[in-house]
Amino acid sequence: MALDLKVGDVVRMKKAHPCGNHLWLVTRLGADIGITCQQCHRRLMLARSLMERRVKEVIPRTREPLDFGDAVTSGS
DSSP: OOOOOOTTOEEEESSOOTTSOOEEEEEEOSSEEEEEETTTOOEEEEEHHHHHHHEEEEEOOSSOOOOGGGOOOOOO
16 A cells, blocks of 8 residues: 655554654655654654655645735736
């Protein structure tokens, strides 16, 4: 099963971090995946194969970032 992750998604891991938290923010994608603990802000890099085994649930980000390149400015 391939993980469908995007930067900004939150993942729930099977085991808790030593700080007691299960939720991690995805900060980097590639062969290695960068994640940040939501409670203590510890950063880790995990191999994609290891990440796929440890993830229990993927919580997608709530909204897309705004793209101001297409914004129309009002004025003369």
